[in-house]
Amino acid sequence: MTDTLQKQRIEEALEALNKNCASTDRSMYPGFHLAPPSGWMNDPNGVIYHQGYYHVFYQHHPLSPEEGKLMYWGHARSKDLCTWEHLPIALAPSIEEDKDGCFSGCAVVNDNDELCLIYTAHRWGGAWGDDSKVLEVQAIATSKDGIHFDNKQVVLSEPPLPEVTHFRDPRVWREGNDWLMIIGYRTDDKDGKGVGKVALYRSTDLYNWTFESTLAEDDELLPPGKRSYMWECPDFFPLNGKHVLLMSPQGLEDENKERFLNLFQNGCIIGTFKDGKFTRETEFEELDFGHEFYAAQHIDGPDGRTLLIxxxxxxxxxxxxxxxxxxxxxxxxxxxxxxxxxxxxxxxxELVGLRANAEPTTIDTTALKDGEERSLEITDGPLQELRVEIDLKATDAQEFGLEFHVDKATGASTRLYVDRKLNRLVLDRERTGNSPAQSAFKRTCKLPEGDVLSLHIYLDRPSIEVFIGNEKSEGLYSMSSRTFPNPAQKDAHLFAKGGSLALKDFKRWTLKDTFHFEPLKYGA
Structure with missing residues (x-):
């Protein structure tokens, strides 16, 4: 009965999705980022490499572009991380425990080589959206073909403490002969203010779980705003001989307009993990310094690399x-x-596979004078990759960098520049056409130490991603922001103010639009 209801709901959702796709306006749609073919997308859920594909499941409302009252799991896969194949919806609300949504979770392969989705089954105990009355348990669904999931079962119905209500986002991995799982949860202090925590569980079969300990938690002695009240979407994995606890804390106030500027953050703590105990070695640090980056999850690559989306x-x-x-x-x-x-x-x-041509277009690297602007002459579309090296030692400009999405008639642009007074790199989308409105339009990160500033930039129709480094390392920081420029905003240029700008290298590639969609059928 349960699987029949899920099948029915998925078939109805796919029918609506296919119909909506025919009328979806793609003028702002990403050319090479994974996005829903239509409807709403949020957190990546089961991210896993399995049988030759990178799979990304995600929170999805297929019926409209609004966050839905019923949350589903969308599904896409890729062999090369450049082109994504959209697959039928994987999960739909169909049992009493998930009647208000199949919330975030993870994917693992069990001992029978079946792909398993472990997720938070969600119900509202009161009115929809009333966070004070949340009913959350953990459930599992399995698949023999990696596409159709059934056999839903609740595997963990009680939080670590009876007073816990928020209890979600399981992440599971194999550790020796056992399975381990972490889950984000919240308790309240004596004043009723939340404290974010992560619980650790152990199982031998994925179905019967025992609470081991609280793996990590925020400091209850800190005042609200200096601590987070909930740790969402936790992840935990080994990296370069350490262990990384990744999570998305909620409730942190910004620090000096330099850190924690987004509504919620995404970042990590590094430490060691032995005998079920995590020992911190660092404080919480944000992963990305742009306007939008949340609920990140790692992927174990087939070649030993650790990836993240x-x-x-x-x-x-x-x-x-x-x-x-x-x-x-x-x-x-x-x-x-x-x-x-x-x-x-x-x-x-793998992203080099997005390049339309192997050989780049080389940009003039003659030094810019004070007040000069130099066009990048991007006439072959909005999908671009740029690699820029700036000689900081030979640059004496007080403000210098790049402007994208420029419209001279309206003054619109997206600005990426160095402010020498602040000694920071600034990403400013205040004047970017349809840029999402919010309280602060600028994001900054500190300049890397060294004589060279390297910028590796990806421009998609609605977004910019910047990887920042020096002469020794490329990815010291990153900034990721959505921009949504108007179609008329096509120009781009370098600029220098208050002195000269010295360039060491500048290359550009036009990127391919890899979006493809075929109407989806649920099948079996």
Whole structure:
């Protein structure tokens, strides 16, 4: 009965999705980022490499571009991280425990080589959206073909403490002969203010779980705003001889207009993990310094690399594409490593497959004079990759960088520049056409130490991603922001103010539009 209801709901949702896709406006739609073919997308859920494919499941409302009252799991896969194949919806609400949504979770392969989705089954105990009355348990669904999932069962119905209500986002992995699982949860302090935590569980079969400990938690002694009240979407994995606890804390106030500027953050703590105990070695650090980067999850690559993908959006920000029939997208996949006690991210090397031509267009690297602007002469479309090296030692300009999405008639642009007074790199989308409205339009990160500033930039129709480094390392920081420029905003140029700008190298590639969609059928 349960599987019959899920099949019915998926078939109805796919019928609506296919119909909506025919009328979806793709003028702002990403050319090479994973996004829903129509409807709503948020957190990446089961991200896993399985049988030759990278799979990304995601929170999905297929019936409209708004966050739905019933949340489903969308599904896409890729062999090369460049072209994504959209697959039928994987999960739909169909049992009493998930009647209000199949919330975030993960994917693992069990001992029978079946792909398993472990997720939070969600119900509202009161009115829809009333966070004070949340009923959340953990459930599992299995698949023999990696596409159709059934046999839903609740596998964990009780939180670690009876007073816990928020209890969600399981992440599971194999550790020796056992399975381990972490789940984000919240308790309240004596004043009723939340404290974010992560619970650790153990199982031998994926169905029967025992609470081991609280793996990590925020400091209850800190005042609200200096601590987070909930740790969402936790992830935990080994990297370069350490362990990384990745999570999305909620409730942190911004620090000096430099850190924690988004509504919610995404970042990590590095430490060691032995005998079920996590020992911290670092404080919480954000992973990305742009406007939108949330709920990131790692992927164990087939060659030993550790990759990561995140929801390229943020709850508080406007979503201009909703009027076009879609909302939400994923970040580009990134490779992870630890350097100088921090997790660093670089674009996954597979992304060279996006280049329309192997040979780049070389940009003039003659030094710019004070007040000069130099056109990048991008006449072959909005999908671009740029690699820029700036000689900081020979540059004396007080403000210098690039402007994209320029419209001289309206003054619109997206600005990426160095402010020498602040000694920071600034990403400013205040004047970017349809840029999502919010309280702060600028994001900054500190300049890397060294004589060279390297910028590796990906421009898609609605977004910009920047990987920042020096002469030694590429991915010291990153900034990811949605921009949604108007079609008339086509020009781009370099600029220098208050002195000269010295360039060492500048290359550009036009990228391919890899979006493809065929009407989906549920089949078996």
């Amino acid at each position: 995140a929801w390229f959006d943020m709850w508080a920000n406007d979503k201009p594409s909703q009027k076009h029939g879609w909302a939400g997208m994923m970040s580009l996949p990134r490779d992870l490593h630890i350097e100088d006690g921090l997790v660093r991210m670089t674009p996954s090397p």
